Amino acid sequence: MVNLADVEAAARRIDGRVRRTPLFEAEPGLWFKLEYLQHAGSFKTRGMMNKILSSEIPAAGIVAASGGNAGLAAAYAARELGVPVEVFVPVTAPVVKVEKLAKLGAKVVQVGNEYAEAYAAALERTDAMFFHAYDDAAMVAGNGTIGLEISEISDTVLVAVGGGGLVAGVIAALRDRARIVAVEPVNAQALHAALKAGKPVDVRVEGVAADALGARRVGDIAFDLATDAKIDSILVDDEAIIHARRRLWDDYRIAVEHGTAAAYAALTSGAYRPAPGERVTVLLCGANTNPADLAG
Incomplete structure (x- = not known):
């Protein structure tokens, strides 16, 4: 615990x-x-920074699923620490968050109407390290x-x-x-x-x-x-x-x-x-x- x-x-x-x-x-x-x-x-930037800094990241980088904020935090932390990042978000994610993800340098994939659907799609990426948005x-x-x-x-x-x-x-x-x-x-x-x-x-x-x-x-x-x-x-x-x-x-x-x-x-x-x-x-x-x- x-x-x-x-x-x-x-x-x-x-x-x-x-x-x-x-x-x-x-x-x-x-x-x-x-x-x-x-x-x-x-x-979420606090958690993402701690996760990256305490992990051995593979060459393919990290992948996250997020309604928006966890993805933005992952994108920011990955950019600052020089790690590739791909973020899966639902198609219902606010435009302001999706646009900011792209500006931060993340590859953005929009899948499904809820976080759970984006999460399932992100898990299919097996070469990168999956970052759970909250249960980690x-x-x-x-x-x-x-x-x-x-x-x-x-x-x-x-x-x-x-x-x-x-x-x-x-x-x-x-x-x-x-x-x-x-x-x-x-x-x-x-x-x-x-x-x-x-x-x-x-x-x-x-x-x-x-x-x-x-x-x-x-x-x-x-x-x-x-x-x-x-x-x-x-x-x-x-x-x-x-x-x-x-x-x-x-x-x-x-x-x-x-x-x-x-x-x-x-x-x-x-x-x-x-x-x-x-x-x-x-x-x-x-x-x-x-x-x-x-x-x-």
């Missing part, structure tokens, strides 16, 4: 290659971790380095969850120091459903955040850590996510993707109500979105 020592080792390994993103106090007791300012626009110990440990940067000011951390690679890392880093709350869309609740069922199960995936939080099944690592740590899991609907994303823009001029806004929706919708004096950190984990609908 990934633990604090693994996260601390990852932090040393990727030091100087990723950004230590800012912490912004939005109001007394509420902090935003501005991880959307990370290289390639999301937290090195990836999780790298993602967990975010937790080390917020440990001193957080009683509670709200984390948007898709496949679970971020929340797993945060649990590994902070389980003994902060309350961790997983936040998922009602229409893409892989971790929530797994915790209810007592094991990872397939779920239906749809809704405004499906491009970022659209894993059909939570990763085993995330499930094991979440179960062991007994973390809280709450759900928010699409309307709440859209409202939270708009609030981030209107109130703070922060432009993030819908999946990222899900974490803040836990507060704006009242799904999570902090106790008096509770210090809450919201992880704003990705910004690969088209901001055109935020204008005005």
Whole structure:
């Protein structure tokens, strides 16, 4: 099971290659971790850097499957470290993410309507090293380095969850120091459903955040850590996510993707109500979105 020592080792390994993103106090007791300012626009760059740096990469390079952010992180990390990369994405991936993949130098292959279909196609590439977007110990440990940067000011951390690679890392880093709350869309609740069922199960995936939080099944690592740590899991609907994303823009001029806004929706919708004096950190984990609908 990934633990604090693994996260601390990852932090040393990727030091100087990723950004230590800012912490912004939005109001007394509420902090935003501005991880959307990370290289390639999301937290996943941390995990990808750690994975590449801790692996023996074949000449054919690496291959990844992603709804967008993991692919962008893989493309960025591979470019910086001089490794060939091929990224499989669903045809439903946002154009802004696909275009950025190409700009980062990745070979892009679009297959299927969901992440699961792109994942299956990527596995057929046997000459390259497959990088799982979230269910990988090195990836999780790298993602967990975010937790080390917020440990001193957080009683509670709200984390948007898709496949679970971020929340797993945060649990590994902070389980003994902060309350961790997983936040998922009602229409893409892989971790929530797994915790209810007592094991990872397939779920239906749809809704405004499906491009970022659209894993059909939570990763085993995330499930094991979440179960062991007994973390809280709450759900928010699409309307709440859209409202939270708009609030981030209107109130703070922060432009993030819908999946990222899900974490803040836990507060704006009242799904999570902090106790008096509770210090809450919201992880704003990705910004690969088209901001055109935020204008005005």
